[in-house]
Amino acid sequence: MIIIISLMKVGKVNMKKKIFIGLMAAMAISLLVACQPKNNQSKKEAKPTKTDQVTKIKLGVMPSTDNIPFLLAQKEGFDQKNGVDLSLKVFKNPLDRDAALQAGEVDGVITDLVGVAIYQQGGLDVKVIGVPYDQFDLVVKDPAIQKLSDLKGKQVTFSKKTATAYAVDQMLQHDNLQMSDITVTEIPQVPTRLEMLKNDKVDGAILPEPFTTIAKAQGMHVLQSTKDIGVETFAIGFPKNVLEQKKQGITGLITAYNEGADYVKNHDKAEYLDLFVKNVGFPSELQDKIEIPDYGHLASVKEKDVTDAFQWSKKAGLLKKDITAEDVIYDYSK
DSSP, X not given: OHHHHHHHHHHXXXXXXXXXXXXXXXXXXXXXXXXXXXHHHHHHHSOOOTGGGOEEEEEXXXXXXXXXXXXXXXXXXXXXXXXXXXXXXXXXXXXXXXXXHHTTSSSEEEEEHHHHHHHHHTTOOEEEEEBOSOOOEEEEOOTTOOSGGGGTTSEEEEOTTSHHHHXXXXXXXXXXXXXXXXXXXXXXXXXXXXXXXXXXXXXXXXXXXXXXXXXXXXXXXXXXXXXXXXXXXXXXXXXXXXXXXXXXXXXXXXXXXXXXXXXXHHSOGGGTHHHIIIIIOOOGGGGGGOOOOOOOSOBOOOHHHHHHHHHHHHHTTSOOSOOOHHHHBOOTTO
């Protein structure tokens, strides 16, 4: 009898232990479950990141120093950070670039304001979102030529009915001269212009980088530039329908450009100088002669620059429509 009672007591004790252990296990499981994220709820409540909203933008460009902030935006991830998957398609010929824009093979282009006038005349409603850092230089070889009036009656080469002709016209007007004061030799190909200048076949040539640096390394000098006279000829343009479809991406693109420009300002040029050689075409042996532009943030388009370029385009027979600066400058407030 005593043994039976003792066994019953032991059973009760074991039962209590089992119940206690069971309760503790249940509490532990409840705590673990409570700590786990509720997948469905977290997906609904999570705010989308910029990466979730990435907009693909393909930009058509020529080999030029104005690409550097965009190239750095790609290299350093500033594009992705600002919700943009940026790709640059490089063209050697502006006609090929413009054809790609017309065909929708690129979303936008780095172009010039005369080019925008031509797009508009052709029925492509391109809007300008900003002005990249770039310039045209009037380069001469003869050390005796020190001012624009010294070119009177001399041969200057550029491409007619393009932004290079507009640049020359503006330089001449700035010094109270006219196109008739010089002899125009039309050469569309930039390398050929430099070669003609080098071999004394012409007295002056309109050049962009890297050809200006190459010319200077060969003893030539810049007589005047569009920057010197405060004329902006370059622009970044997108068709209206692309701007409407990718408005947020375009805003991110501008921020990425600005961060690329800041990177140039805040870092040693040794960290990005290779981009000027690989992507712009500067000879590697001239690396130490490359002058790094003071890019700054993407500048707004001035109505006067557009108006002047369009008026010149009309005189040149490139623009016949009544298009104003207001028609092509993109309004971010809308």
